[in-house]
Amino acid sequence: MLQLKNNNLTPATQQHLSKRQADINGRPAFIDKSGRAGTLWDGKTGSRAGKAAFEEIKNTLIAMCVGVELCNYCEQSEASDIEHILPKSLFPAHTFEWENYLLACKKCNTTHKLDAIDVFDPDGSTNAIRVANGKEPPTHDVAFVHPRRVDPMDFMDLNFDDFLFYARPPHAPNTRGFVMVEKTLDILELNNRPTLVNFRRSAFHNYKRMLREFVETNQAANYDELEQAVTGNPQVDRQSPFEAEKQRILDGLRTSILTHEHPTVWREMIRQRNNLPQPIQQLFRDAPEALTWHEIN
Ligand SMILES: [Zn+2]
Structure with missing residues (x-):
């Protein structure tokens, strides 16, 4: 998981949200707040103003996505649903x-996360409690790595042997950070969906291949070497001036890296490059510009 950019909404849309939130907050009991949250959410695009506001919200969230609408x-998979990080039925105030x-x-959204969320025990310990459905949570101090508030890469590492995520230092067992990572991985099942883990592994191999192609393209001195570097894909246009053709292929490879699934794998390859196998370390030495490739824009 990566931290999301924090783009702003227009004042009109922000006001639209605040008005609806005030309506919920004005209800007396938790159950009324929760019920009202559901009703207002379901009808959020029912009015012209609501439709416009949520179109802007969706588009802004798309622009903030990691990778391209991932x-x-x-x-x-394709980012399709507006997800409440703190579930609305349990946290109507959000x-x-x-x-x-x-x-x-x-x-x-619908199979893994649902309304599951843990909060830290109000006793001040690092124990986390699963919030029960329909009950007002004892606190809003969620035990979840909230990717709009914090950088998940500060909390976890991807392990390149098993392609699983683990809490990273200084988040040792029994600290708040460790518990947050544990609960987040548990709720989203990021480590126990075998196909997902396999996709991370193949993303790693694809990134490695694309980086190697980038380095070899960069070092190519003639059309034959260009063709060898990319093994026929994309096709090399020998009618195009050599330097321009080379640049076109380099740009394409950079774009392919930055739009590939599992951008966390790429970011972890950059972060952990000195512990990766020698050939990968060499690729990063040969293409130091790749270290700055964090997002497509
Ligand atoms: Zn997903």
Whole structure:
């Protein structure tokens, strides 16, 4: 998981959200707040103003997505649903809060995350408690790596042997950070969906191949070497001036890297490059510009 950019909404849309949130907050009991949150959410695009506001919200979230419209949780599937990081039924006070939204895929939103969330025990310990459905949570201090508030890469590492995520130092067992990672991985099942783990592994091999092609293209001195570098894909246009053709291929490879699924794998390759096999370390030495490739724009 990666931290999302934090783009702003227009004042009109922000106001639209605040008005709806005030309506919920004005209800007396938790159950009324929760019920009202559901009703207002379901009818959010029922008016012309609501439709316009949520069109802007969706488009802004698309622009903030990691990669190109990739689910911000699994990084594998299309980001289609506006997801409440703090579920609206349990945290109605965050239903129309801009910072509580991200785009997730259908599967992450409806099969994995649902309304599951843990909060830290109000006793001040690092124990986390699963919030029960229909009950007011004892606190809003969620035990979840919130990708709009924090950088998930500060909390976890991808292990390149098993392609699983683990809490990273200084988040040792029994610290808040460790518990947040544990609960996040557990709820989103990022480590126990075998196909997802395999996709991360193949993303790693694809990134490696594309980086090698980039280096070899960069070193090519003639059309034959260009062709060898990319093994026929894309096709080399021998009618085009050599330097321009080379640049076109380099640009294409950079774009391919930055639009590939599992951008966290790429970011971890950069971060952990000195511990990766020698040939990969050499590729990064030969293409130091790749170290700055974090996002497509
Ligand atoms: Zn997903």
